[in-house]
Amino acid sequence: MNKERVHRITVPTPFPVGDVHMYVIAGDRLTLVDAGVKTEEAWQQCIQRLGEIGYRPEDIEQIVITHHHPDHVGLLDYFPHAPIIGHPKADPFLRRDRSFMDKYVRFFEEFFSECGVDRRLFSQLSKEGRSLRYASRRAIDIAVTEGDAVPGLPRWRVIETPGHAQSHIALYREDDGLLIGGDHLLLHISPNPMMEPPAEGETERPKPLLQYNESLEKMLQYDIARSLNGHGDDATDIPALVRERLAKQRQRAERVLDMVKERPHTVFAVCQKLFPTAYEQELMLTMSETIGQLDYLEANGYVRKKQEDGHYIYEAAGVSVCG
Ligand SMILES: [Zn+2]
Incomplete structure (x- = not known):
């Protein structure tokens, strides 16, 4: 069967994760999957590598984004002619209009105070925006969700894989089991299940670690031969990786359960013990990881939470604290 070729383009990022991969699918429409970071260095490498495989930037006919994080959407501005295809939940993060950003900050101020986060760290919330200078500001032109075909790529289907981001999707080519997996199946690091506010029209906050685990298990339903990832090497033994x-x-x-068994903890107290130095600089990452573990323990009946003086306190479910 005549298969479209898939080429990899790798560009550097200023983030601790290092390089990020983008992919070019030479299908009915020349498609770029993900778009690096917005730096001159990344752009120059992108142009050079495109040239090596025989294309110019203006040849790219459409761009699919696997999720909305800055290291995957940075160069969108450099392809103004190419429509953007992605999950509808990526759209507000790409547009970043005022009312969305205000709501975002308000959500985290309230949520972090319920988690018992030291107020002096709240200024970190605006710093979270620093990484956004590496992101482009566009909108999703074509929204895709579970099971959709990708326009111009009839062999590829969209698989929703929420967890690392609410907007996360993977692209799957059923006839040979090739997956473009974004950050879902990274080989050497486990992707952080990032906290996000409830999506438009939803009231409950997402529980990203529970979603991530589900999205991992979902991968076992497919006969994936190879996952081309957003960072690092390809994954080939998917069942082993999932396990x-x-x-x-x-x-x-x-x-985390051992800590909570000793005595009840706020989310922030657990976070400080898990990440004694990193929490000050990386509040969002470390709190996302912590709340994820507590959500997991709560969902499985190991801990329960109660509200006390405006904070959540987590206690071991089997232990009676009041005697
Ligand atoms: Zn990401």
């Missing part, structure tokens, strides 16, 4: 990820996560949750 390893889930086992490591349970180990982390057990550590």
